[in-house]
Amino acid sequence: MNEEFTVVTSFSPGRLEWLGNHTDYNNGVALSVAIDLGVTAVVTRRGDRQVRLRSASREGVQSFKLDELTQQIYGGWFGYVLGVVDLFKSDGLIDTGLDVEVRSTLPEGAGLSSSAALECAVGLALLKLSGAKMNLLELAKLCQKAEHYYVGTQCGLLDQISSLAARSGEALVIDFRSLQYHSVKLPEGLCFLVVPSGVKHSLVAGEYNVRKASCEAAARAMGVPDLASADVEMLKLHRGVMDDRVYRRALHVLGEITRVKLAISFLEAGDITSVGRLMWESHKSSQENFQNSCAELDGIVEWFARDGRALGARLSGGGFGGSAIVLCREELAEDLIEDYMKAHGKVLGDSRPMLCRAGVGGWELAALP
């Protein structure tokens, strides 16, 4: 068959940060779950050197010349895709025009990592199309690079690794120092609700950088290269040599690292109730120590705590808005959503919780080795 007519389709999912808040840039660990919503990319080679992009959620077609693609901030959704295409081109893996069509079942900007799902879906399609030999981590880093240098977001690797590496019915543990990851089995019959707070992360960039600086200050005060090189005991010993605010920021991150490790052992023991308890604790620590929650997120978590049917709830992602996640048994999910909407719907507007089940990563779906 003429390879010009080869059509390749790939899917890569969104993800939830289950536990491990702000642990990535501190070289800690996080527990994530890929969900059953994501981005599908359909890619075809063209006979010419045009790169044409279409998204089902956008009007029109975006056209570019393959030979004019360069590393720059493109300032639009196509930056994510062009970044991946240009990096494949620079590696000598793509040398023809392409038609790239994407469609998605993920809400954008809701903290479910639609951006990584988009990059990874396109990356997987180009991998299949080019027959290139790349391992999972190499593709994850290529997609991250696309987001850094063609979009301008300095993201860690949590999103790309989760979107690619998740396995069916399992959660993923990622160690950000070694970039090693492994799966932990999930008990059956669980699901997550993603509950939008209705608050945009407007202050995020500034607050995020201040939090990062506090974590670095705490590590310096303890004489370690990063927070993950310390532990809560060591932090307590150094309490007197750092500002109280810096202390509490570090306490949150080190607490999260401990909670991820505890969650792994609880999951291995099939004790989901205790994993849920860690989620409530994580949220409380966000409120009190890291101060990256907001009244709306607190309101959501408090409602589910009062209601008593959920196993756990917490803010997920950067904080200061965005979404909360709720862990519950699947047979209770629909009733919980309806009751939550009766209590909150009118006040918060577009606040309907989304039901997500654990999904499969793009690598396994693409049947890559």
Ligand code: ADP
């Ligand atoms: P998140 O990754 O949490 O969803 P981001 O702001 O990192 O939020 O990424 C959202 C951006 O990704 C969108 O604004 C858009 O540019 C791009 N994007 C995601 N999905 C699609 C899609 N299906 N079509 C076009 N662009 C998309």
Ligand code: MG
């Ligand atoms: Mg993103």
